[in-house]
Amino acid sequence: MSSTASSTQAAPAQAAAQLSVRELSAAERGVLRFITCGSVDDGKSTLIGRLLYDTKLLFEDQLAALERDSVRHGTQGKNMDFALLLDGLEAEREQGITIDVAYRYFATDKRKFIVADTPGHEQYTRNMATGASTADAAVILVDARKGVLTQTRRHTFITHLIGVRHIVLAVNKMDLVGYEQARFDEIVSEYMALADKLGFESISPVPMSALNGDNVIGRSERMPWYSGPPLLAQLEALDGSEADIATAFRMPVQWVNRPNLDFRGFSGQVSSGQIAVGDEIVVAKSGRTTRVKTISTADGPLPSASAGDAVTLVLEDEVDISRGDVLAKPDDRPELSSQFVANILWMNEEKLAPGRSYLMKVGAQIVQASVKAIKHRVDVNTMEQTPANELALNEIGFCELTSNQPIVFDPYDAIPEGGAFILVDRYSNQTVAAGMISHSLSRATNVHKHAMDVTQDDRSRAYGHKPAILWFTGLSGSGKSTIANLVERRLAQMGAHTYSLDGDNVRQGLNKDLGFSDADRVENIRRVGEVAKLFVDAGTIVTASFISPFKSERDLVRSLVKPGEYIEIFVDTPITVCAQRDPKGLYKKAMAGEIKNFTGIDSPYEPPESPELILETTNEPPEVSVDRVINYLREQGILSVSGGATAGYSI
């Protein structure tokens, strides 16, 4: 009943909002973001130079500098080489190529433009994709003498994949083919054969000479057979990506705004649709619903907000919401799944290997994800689909992915902000891929579909305590294993279900293929974390003693389990004391250079910044440390669950 009521209320509001957008766009067309792409000598830079020059956006000192540079680096003889305006990096000027995107800004009296000049070389495809990802339109240049080339196809395909909606096909250098209509028609029909099926909203061909200014800003008298508008007029007329208010409301929460006890708001940018005070909203992941109490901004409260607005929502009820949550309306929710299919553009020298885990950023959500299978690879030059089991730099594949926790998303086609993601390598921190989610694999919005009959809670009730990972980190010889061992003994005496993981029992079996390089240490901890998580699922208190020098890997283990289940215990023994103790004689060897990559000697240790417990073993006997650990477990309620059916001891 309530959904009927809200939809009848929404209808006039939507109509009013649509009306106001139309009025606004009549008054001001807003910004158009476009990219220029094409092969090396198709005249992209000349075109942009021409646009800037003819719209009077080049200043005298910039022109003077350009004249100077043209003499030194130019390829246009005595003429000004506009490419030098855009190829701003020294390496680009030396080699005469475009390596990275350059952004330029110009305006006419009708609208403002942001143009990204993107590189043509296949090697720099990722930089082209960077430019395309924020573009509303693409100007694809074709040299009238050469016609549609491999690069034209690649750029068209990537433009399509990223979801750019409008194409302007600029057939350039018409002066070199005698301004002939037949040649233009031939190129246009060749291009349409390739682009027509890709589903662009518009494709507008223009015959042009950027060098002479034909059909760039004004109509060319040399091509009376062309009746369409010149390039600039085409760009002025296209729709930009103005607020898409007709689609479903989504707002990813970026930041929890909590200046004092009286104010708790959720800051973010509305990515699609609109929201008004009083509207019912749902937290997509938890399913909790509430209503919008106020929409706060530094310009005073707003009655409503729509796509593109940066706002802070204050809600009626105290609902648990944090960064990464997505707010939606209950009758039109995003998907929630940990298995999905997506197009992936691979952007790293190191190939994509299925099974490997990467960090995935979707909106403000960060999860771990891996590619389960590559369904096919698309040849960007021919658009053919071929089977593949890896993706190399600049290759595109249609892939199945799984994430370690369910993510909230929308298909990229429907709501781009909800379906776009990047993959980041956990070790190098490089952005290795861009992805666009197509659909969910399981189609299920309930992730607990395969929930087990006996749950973790059941086990914990049966055992009489909650599960936890007691993660002891510290230098070699700091006393981790000694204390962990005593803690486990004490817990066992109390009747708790325990297990201990340490280098000795893990390195000899599960991880015997790993050495001590940084990458291997990371993998070592990742596996230990996964094993510890299984024990937590089984209801066990796990003690894990590992040097675990890197913060990111400790955080990774923390992220595997629920809040409160990972307890980081920093055994804070100074290296001088550890080296003095040197129970296994390792420091002596490391200092003599006999052992490489030894933590604290030639490999770093990143101390925990906010561990749950710090144990100082220099002056504190191990028994006291053990008491502190046990007390902490009691305080946290891990050892206070009572009424276990089979637990013989009360702990």
Add this chain to the structure above:
Amino acid sequence: MTLDRLLTDYAERFKEPRPRARPLPAHLKRLEAESIFIMREVAASFENPVMLYSIGKDSSVMLHLAMKAFWPSRPPFPFCTSTTRKFREMIAFRDLIAQKLGLDLIVHTNQDGVERGINPYASGSSLHTQVMKTEALRQALDTHGFDAAFGGARRDEEKSRAKERIFSFRNESHGWDPKNQRPELWNLYNTRKAPGESIRVFPLSNWTELDIWTYIAEEEIPIVPLYFADRRPTVERDGQIFMVDDDRTPLKAGEVPVDRVVRFRTLGCYPLTAAVESEAASLEEIVAEMLTARTSERSGRLIDHDESGSMEKKKREGYF
């Protein structure tokens, strides 16, 4: 209106927000929302961010956006400013606005540079910038362990800036590798870095000089009075006009300061920033002047021209 009164009123606006009389033009609203998004992303993703505040018009806009982005909270990071040779009016403005808004302001000077007597007259603009700006900046970032630093640079200012990402990754020695920038798609900024590395963030990347001025006018953002034309003591050197700020400006033999009606299009260290002759004494006049201007704003900045490819070189060394 006195500066004190102006800035008191400005601070009041963030205590009791007032609805705008008319909506912001669509393109400025889009730029504003983009910058706010970027700032929130940094606040949520980094442990110890800082905003570099240079006291100029771009910094004023950046500060204003930070006040809006986190409202009703205060910006959850400190503001840092460096170098000694700022115009007196800039220093006065900085201290007053920090006080009125209750900002956490860190003033950092490269003491080593001061002791070595580095100054732009004797040392040349190149060395002065290297020591008092680039090194001072690196020192400040290292001393406080900042892992992300906002800067007010815009892509329309200079050709190597046009190439830089919004989240610009810097290695342990703060260097920029222009040939190997991280791809930056959509608004999905990669904020990951190893310990010791840092990220420079440019929330005004997509703003133009005209956008800055129209936004200042639309939002009534206070700026240093030097941007407005007034009668000021000046000398002419190599065809450019310099203001004689105080006795730290040594006069060359035969030079006599002359009063001219001038203003600044951009503000840096006073020995390195030339004034322009102008009658524009209000924001409207400034915008009108801009629309007919024939030189770019950085033409008054000596440091961009002292060596060819000079901005890229400075950035690789850690300049903003």
